Amino acid sequence: MVATTDTPNKTFARTAGLCETPMHYCAGCSHGIAHRLVAEVLEEMAVLDRAVGICPVGCAVFAYDYFNVDMLEAAHGRAPAVATGVKRACPDAVVFTYQGDGDLASIGIAEVIHAAARGERITVIFINNAVYGMTGGQMAPTTLEGMKTSTSPLGREPGLAGYPIRVSEMLATLDGATYIARQSLHSPKAIMAAKKAITKAFQVQLDGRGFSLVELLCTCPTWWGKSPKEAMDWVDEGMSPTFPVGVVLDRTL
Amino acid sequence: MTTPRQLMKGNEAICRAAIDAGCACFFGYPITPQNQIPEYLSSLMPQHGRVFVQAESELAAINMVYGAAATGVRAMTSSSSPGISLKQEGMCYLCASELPMVIVNVQRAGPGLGNIAPAQSDYFQSTRGGGHGDYRTLVLAPATVQELYDLTRDAFDLAEKYRNPVLILADAVLGQMMEPVSLTREPLPMPAPLPWGARGTRKGSRTVINSLYIIPEDLEAVNLRLAEKYAQMAREDVRYTEEIPDNAEAVFVAYGSAARVCMTAMEQLEARGISTGLARPITLFPYPYEQISALANRAQHLLVVEMSLGQMVEDVRLAVEGRVPVHFYGRTGGVVPTPDEVANAMEKVIRG
Numbered sequence: 001m002v003a004t005t006d007t008p009n010k011t012f013a014r015t016a017g018l019c020e021t022p023m024h025y026c027a028g029c030s031h032g033i034a035h036r037l038v039a040e041v042l043e044e045m046a047v048l049d050r051a052v053g054i055c056p057v058g059c060a061v062f063a064y065d066y067f068n069v070d071m072l073e074a075a076h077g078r079a080p081a082v083a084t085g086v087k088r089a090c091p092d093a094v095v096f097t098y099q100g101d102g103d104l105a106s107i108g109i110a111e112v113i114h115a116a117a118r119g120e121r122i123t124v125i126f127i128n129n130a131v132y133g134m135t136g137g138q139m140a141p142t143t144l145e146g147m148k149t150s151t152s153p154l155g156r157e158p159g160l161a162g163y164p165i166r167v168s169e170m171l172a173t174l175d176g177a178t179y180i181a182r183q184s185l186h187s188p189k190a191i192m193a194a195k196k197a198i199t200k201a202f203q204v205q206l207d208g209r210g211f212s213l214v215e216l217l218c219t220c221p222t223w224w225g226k227s228p229k230e231a232m233d234w235v236d237e238g239m240s241p242t243f244p245v246g247v248v249l250d251r252t253l
Numbered sequence: 254m255t256t257p258r259q260l261m262k263g264n265e266a267i268c269r270a271a272i273d274a275g276c277a278c279f280f281g282y283p284i285t286p287q288n289q290i291p292e293y294l295s296s297l298m299p300q301h302g303r304v305f306v307q308a309e310s311e312l313a314a315i316n317m318v319y320g321a322a323a324t325g326v327r328a329m330t331s332s333s334s335p336g337i338s339l340k341q342e343g344m345c346y347l348c349a350s351e352l353p354m355v356i357v358n359v360q361r362a363g364p365g366l367g368n369i370a371p372a373q374s375d376y377f378q379s380t381r382g383g384g385h386g387d388y389r390t391l392v393l394a395p396a397t398v399q400e401l402y403d404l405t406r407d408a409f410d411l412a413e414k415y416r417n418p419v420l421i422l423a424d425a426v427l428g429q430m431m432e433p434v435s436l437t438r439e440p441l442p443m444p445a446p447l448p449w450g451a452r453g454t455r456k457g458s459r460t461v462i463n464s465l466y467i468i469p470e471d472l473e474a475v476n477l478r479l480a481e482k483y484a485q486m487a488r489e490d491v492r493y494t495e496e497i498p499d500n501a502e503a504v505f506v507a508y509g510s511a512a513r514v515c516m517t518a519m520e521q522l523e524a525r526g527i528s529t530g531l532a533r534p535i536t537l538f539p540y541p542y543e544q545i546s547a548l549a550n551r552a553q554h555l556l557v558v559e560m561s562l563g564q565m566v567e568d569v570r571l572a573v574e575g576r577v578p579v580h581f582y583g584r585t586g587g588v589v590p591t592p593d594e595v596a597n598a599m600e601k602v603i604r605g
Binding site for chain 1: 277278280304306308309310312313314316317318319320321322323324326328342343346350446450451452453454455459460461462463464465
């Protein structure tokens with residue numbers, strides 16, 4: 001976390017990368033952590049004043065009220081195309097999209113695949129919590145086999161509804177992708193690893209090396225029907241086996 | 254000084270105009286009959302230090318324009334009817350977010366996949382918004398290759414004047430035909446990005462480009478403000494031309510390629526001893542209601558000619574409010590009416 005030096009006793013402060021607007025997220029939701037990590041990284045890299053963020057449609061639809069940088073709202077799934085337009089028009093901007101699993105892996109899968117294939121110098125923050133949160137907990141492309149949602153009330157049946165998509169592994173097959181990592185936000189240790197991955201992803205962009213994406217395994221206690229603590233535990237126990245954490249692709253090595 | 258005149262194809266004139274207007278970014282996707290636009294621009298834009306990207310879909314192309322326009326630079330995309338349908342979501346967001354940009358529709362025949370022949374059947378889609386919600390797009394309807402050049406240049410200025418998308422409504426005839434074009438207007442260098450452009454807070458303020466207003470009264474206020482812009486367009490930027498002799502017995506109302514067919518039909522009718530005129534809207538939104546309304550006192554009959562089953566005819570009827578008979582002649586499916594059949598239709602209207 002950011003250490004500040006303005007008062008000797010102060011060891012923790014709000015990052016300048018976030019507005020003071022109270023967030024609307026549910027108790028135990030990981031979005032707040034993910035927002036904070038991205039904002040801290042942009043601040044620590046001293047690029048807040050040239051950052052342009054693109055919000056998704058989904059729970060993070062109001063992210064333009066939270067990130068204290070220039071922000072654009074995109075139509076559902078189109079954030080990587082919007083980011084492409086921003087980056088091509090203004091190459092010295094630091095451009096990121098912040099998208100959920102419905103936005104990115106379902107309706108916007110074409111946009112993210114082609115942005116990666118073109119090697120767009122943008123950074124994608126991909127929030128995977130295995131459900132559509134904003135609309136009421138429906139099945140997402142990342143919903144696990146057997147997982148109950150409001151549109152798979154008996155559990156996701158692969159024979160009817162197919163299998164979860166491993167976005168990071170799929171995008172890692174593309175030559176235009178430079179850095180892809182999947183991390184989790186369920187514990188302090190995992191959060192530190194996630195921050196490292198986000199930092200690396202933005203560094204790849206700053207170095208002009210191509211497309212970068214960090215997938216973050218996140219909670220949705222509300223639609224999972226779990227307490228915040230149970231939800232955090234379930235990210236590790238329930239999601240990690242299908243979505244293994246770690247660096248999926250690093251072409252900078 | 255001699256006027257530089259060049260023979261060029263309609264689609265090429267659009268590209269020249271985009272370059273000369275200082276367009277910084279073009280995002281396209283292949284679809285006939287507009288393919289020459291992305292093809293020409295894939296060479297021209299990099300030659301001029303500008304951005305060209307072939308997008309993965311029309312959806313992506315219009316959203317790339319959204320991103321580029323949000324940074325405050327001049328941006329454009331082009332397509333043809335089925336592709337324009339796909340771009341309507343983006344057009345709607347661009348209008349709602351008040352981003353200036355230029356979009357070209359080289360119309361082909363529909364509905365569905367239709368065919369690649371010329372048509373004017375996207376009039377409703379173009380002038381009534383096209384997507385969801387209360388919004389309009391400024392629509393320019395060229396009838397010559399010269400106008401394709403001139404109106405495309407103007408489109409960028411109008412887009413910035415209103416912070417609203419401007420649509421060039423052409424068709425396969427205009428896009429593919431060759432005519433001489435006078436390049437009398439100086440090419441502009443790429444203008445500096447507009448001050449509000451989302452390029453980072455280093456510009457001294459924070460930019461948020463958004464169309465989400467969760468409080469109904471807030472969205473109503475936004476929509477009323479947009480409506481005032483559309484009213485201003487109607488006050489300040491209606492474009493219309495006419496050629497109506499004093500002794501005209503009846504007047505054609507047509508735009509774009511159909512207006513050209515009417516001009517030849519007028520000559521044929523003249524040879525038959527029948528004097529007719531032509532009223533040609535150039536802006537389809539804002540529509541020249543006043544000018545068309547005035548025709549009620551100047552002609553016994555109006556004959557609307559369109560390459561559709563009758564779309565603009567509804568605006569003509571709205572304009573004249575029943576004070577003069579409004580007749581319609583149209584061909585659809587990509588069939589271009591011949592001057593002969595249009596002249597015969599007019600003769601039938603006049604002779605009863």
